[in-house]
Amino acid sequence: MLHVLLKLHQSMDLSSFSYLQFVQFAVEQAQSHTILSPLSPQEKFNNLKARDGNATFHMLSFRAPKVRHFRSLCIEARPAMQVLDFAVLPKPEFDLPIFCANFFSTASLCIVVLDLNPLYDVELRSDYKDKYYKNLMPLYQKYAELLPWGGKVTGESLSFFSPIVVWSKFNSSRGMHQILYAAFKDYFMAWLNLMEQATKEADESKTVKNCEAQHKYLTWRAEKDPGYPLLKRLIGEDLANDLVRQFLFEGVDSLGTKSFLDYFPEYSCEDGSISQKRSVIGKVYNSRPWDAGGELISGKDR
Numbered sequence: 001m002l003h004v005l006l007k008l009h010q011s012m013d014l015s016s017f018s019y020l021q022f023v024q025f026a027v028e029q030a031q032s033h034t035i036l037s038p039l040s041p042q043e044k045f046n047n048l049k050a051r052d053g054n055a056t057f058h059m060l061s062f063r064a065p066k067v068r069h070f071r072s073l074c075i076e077a078r079p080a081m082q083v084l085d086f087a088v089l090p091k092p093e094f095d096l097p098i099f100c101a102n103f104f105s106t107a108s109l110c111i112v113v114l115d116l117n118p119l120y121d122v123e124l125r126s127d128y129k130d131k132y133y134k135n136l137m138p139l140y141q142k143y144a145e146l147l148p149w150g151g152k153v154t155g156e157s158l159s160f161f162s163p164i165v166v167w168s169k170f171n172s173s174r175g176m177h178q179i180l181y182a183a184f185k186d187y188f189m190a191w192l193n194l195m196e197q198a199t200k201e202a203d204e205s206k207t208v209k210n211c212e213a214q215h216k217y218l219t220w221r222a223e224k225d226p227g228y229p230l231l232k233r234l235i236g237e238d239l240a241n242d243l244v245r246q247f248l249f250e251g252v253d254s255l256g257t258k259s260f261l262d263y264f265p266e267y268s269c270e271d272g273s274i275s276q277k278r279s280v281i282g283k284v285y286n287s288r289p290w291d292a293g294g295e296l297i298s299g300k301d302r
């Protein structure tokens with residue numbers, strides 16, 4: 001009985017919790033490790049408001065000596081809904097992973113992706129996997145039970161995830177949000193540490209490859225991000241499209257010239273358009289496909 005009451009109390013007391021606190025932590029830590037220079041978002045994004053007047057948008061955008069775009073979007077309609085889309089995209093001279101925190105929460109449910117997204121497919125590039133993730137596996141183990149695998153995820157999404165990814169779905173509660181905050185802090189500090197150690201590619205051809213890999217990532221997310229339908233509902237199709245291409249995944253129209261179908265021809269429809277399906281491979285992963293050492297357990301589709 002006490003357990004049930006406690007749970008009830010916890011699930012109701014979320015009003016004081018905000019993802020803005022997460023972003024504040026990341027900005028403060030980044031400022032003490034590097035120099036963040038503010039970038040001003042385009043005017044059309046100033047004072048973005050949801051059509052229904054209920055949700056407020058908070059955007060932040062910086063660059064740093066090793067970072068092309070450090071940006072965050074927080075959407076708050078407390079206590080009904082809170083969203084965080086926070087990413088740090090390195091400059092192409094570095095092959096650093098992309099910091100990715102995507103949290104969607106309502107009063108009852110929370111959907112979480114927290115990762116250091118690899119720039120290169122970790123199964124095709126074991127050198128890249130060893131370079132960045134081998135030493136970080138204890139981090140995933142620390143949260144594996146607290147933030148368990150969130151169930152079905154598509155093969156396509158999985159190819160952008162690393163062996164330390166936190167992919168989780170849970171009932172919103174104060175306790176779970178505290179765990180998520182702890183994980184966010186640990187993952188961000190781990191990323192900052194990698195950033196501090198990163199050295200510029202000596203070979204120009206590697207910079208070109210890093211740039212293409214980041215462009216492919218941005219192209220994927222700008223087209224297939226699961227948050228897009230909700231953004232459209234909140235601010236309308238045109239503004240949502242601009243927000244995605246000119247802010248969240250800025251670089252998609254400038255870092256490379258390849259199109260979505262050049263990178264992902266399997267999404268091509270007979271009339272030449274892009275299939276609206278989220279997945280065409282068809283394979284889903286019901287459980288974590290990597291073991292505690294980061295080795296692949298079940299075959300991953302490309």
Ligand code: BLA
Pocket residue numbers: 083084085100102103104111113152153154156157158160161221226227228230231278
């Ligand atoms: C659901 N968000 C999801 C899912 C994933 C992600 C894997 C489960 C559904 C699926 O497999 O497609 C997140 N997917 C990612 C990320 C990558 C990826 C980060 O491939 C990176 C490569 N989520 C947001 C934002 C909103 C949001 C900004 O990040 C809203 C504005 C909402 N995500 C959202 C919602 C769902 C979701 C509503 C559940 C509904 C659905 O699955 O369509």
